[in-house]
Amino acid sequence: MRHRLGTLGQHAALFTALSVAFIGAVIGAVPANAQSTEVQPSDRSFMVSLRQANSWLVPVSKEAPTRTTNAGISNAGRDIFEAHSRLDVDLLKSAIDLGIVLPNDVSSEHQALINEMAERTGDNHDRAYATIVRQAQGGLLVMATQTRATTQNTSIRTLAHQTLQMLIRTMTVLENTGLVDPSALELVTAKAQVNAVRVIGQNIEPSDRELLVLLTQHSLWQKPVSRESSDRARDAKVRKVAGQLAAEHTQLVSAVTEAAGQIGVDLPVEPTTEQKSWANAISSSSGEELDRMYANLSRAANGSLIIQVAQARATTKSVPARIAAQTGLTLVLKHMLLLEGTGLVQANSLQMTDVPAAAQTKSNNSPPPQPDDSSTSIGFLTGIAVLVVAGAGTLWLVRAIGHHGEHRR
Template sequence: MVTAKAQVNSVRVVGQNVEPSDREMLVQLAQHSLWQKPTSREASDRGKDARVRKVAGQLAAEHAQLAQAVTQAATQLGVNLPAEPTTEQKSWANAVSSSSGGELDRMYANLARAADGSLVVQVAQARASTRSTPVRAAAQTGLTLLLKHMLLLESTGLVKATSLQMTEAPPVAQPRQSTPATPDDSSPSIGLLTGIVALVAAGAGALWLVRAVGHHGEHRR
């Protein structure tokens, strides 16, 4: 399995006052949706489990919302976004496409959850530190949806403890690769994720997200 952190393609920045970290976050969110939207749509169509199909359909629809928010911010700032996902992300999509039945369900749920779990930390950092109003708005939308999607994917009952986040392997001469990993309680990501929950609760209503997922859980088969 490969790194969840999207490799930022070369993106030309027209605006002169765009922070590199802001640009990187917009590119990463854009590429995240570029692979997850079609892959979620495929899982919605071909998944075996009814719960997986329902969750995947919801994620596909909401990635269109995320893409719109990111595009709006990028347009305001003069950032040209990539038109396709990274090579790594394409490999994730191909892994789902080449699967079927229960294996497709498991592959989709775990890959999507690991990718979300890795990206949410970076988006939270951008949300907390950016001085750009358009970037802040896009990051808030990203945070809200990423946390919601993590909960929804977990509600399928298929997400493994080893698929909560993807971590990079030590640098080598070859392209980087990684495996899903569960950070321990002392990991900086855990502390930051705790702060993320508080941030979303204040800015976007985390209680609504929990209730929404709880409602889905009542109808789980």
């Protein structure tokens, strides 16, 4: 099943949902960077899934250099082994601190996968390793992004952030081997075969077009409002963060423009109506109100966008779109961390709500509408289902690869 970005209309509706309910200081609201020990079921599921993935990625990657003569696979195996081993240490420490019990034993399915890979040699091994590991990491990327964007537990947020940074790098290392089959770019593989490394054509996927449009519109409102906030914000920390965001959006615009030129996508020249309303709200405020508005609206918008960019990064078959998604994912992740570091981001800015635009208000005396967790929960369950199904189907994928490898011989 192919995961794609939704329609532009759906994206606009989602951005509308990230309304100015996040505006203003809310009396009694918890800052996003305040220590939180509450663990949601979605947080626990993320940690369990990450532990299960590490349980087979670590041993399979450890053996990869000894089972190949391909320098790219050898380097990728060492890199992935070290990265997932370090991540597993931090994961177990966080679990102990939070009182979460994680599985210690490798599942029967994953043990069978480890055994299957141990029997492979040469090109048969290399293609199987590159394909199944890249597919597994794509599923982890989507789940980690969802957790990073919405969790209110600071320990788990740090773990998800670390996971994303690692995956952004190691996925690229695998892709650069040239042995990752396009089937690995589908988060759930129903029919997967590896015949050879197929040349991906230049046909424009709707999801690639929408990715570039979304990133462009995000910069069209974030860059000028960040530049303005760097001049007008009262808090020196906010001014510094806003200035950095404004400067780095130039890098994002450049990457997106280059990709659009290569694959033939016309980019918008204006942000959406909702984004204009956010920019106007920030521009019409001043002092502490401006600081709070800028930090919370920007963090909410970044949190929504990064989930969609992560899905595009995991699934796109277009190299130019992948490069743009990689740049967007790296920068948006960094910007979320910087905004949270201002100390002004409220916990409800980490959630997606169903508050209509008409309900938005700048008044500090009126409490914001309570967030509806349903969309967030659905997003988490979708990510979890993707990873579980992908993991369960991995063994089948390897067997399919093996059968084709045997037929080729």
